[in-house]
Amino acid sequence: MLVNVSALTYGVLAMINLAWPRTPAVPWYDNYIVALSALFVVGLGIAYMAITGHHDRSEAAAGDAVGAPSSQPSPQKVLLD
Numbered sequence: 001m002l003v004n005v006s007a008l009t010y011g012v013l014a015m016i017n018l019a020w021p022r023t024p025a026v027p028w029y030d031n032y033i034v035a036l037s038a039l040f041v042v043g044l045g046i047a048y049m050a051i052t053g054h055h056d057r058s059e060a061a062a063g064d065a066v067g068a069p070s071s072q073p074s075p076q077k078v079l080l081d
Contacts, residue, residue, distance in 0.1 A: 019038070021031030029036065049055050 019032075019034040023031065
């Protein structure tokens with residue numbers, strides 16, 4: 001858990017470092033191109049989700065990532081027995 005939190009913190013700080021404006025002599029949009037691009041991509045994704053509605057079309061249950069226990073033995077257990 002400590003490694004995960006450290007990696008997340010490092011990643012967020014690296015993104016902030018990359019997006020930080022560096023040169024005051026250039027126009028404002030040159031300094032904020034990373035943040036503007038990120039906002040554009042996120043906005044485009046939200047618009048796509050709102051227009052198409054693909055996120056509402058699933059018929060799977062919310063907890064379908066973990067499979068239900070099976071009454072059938074797995075092939076590996078059969079071969080080992």
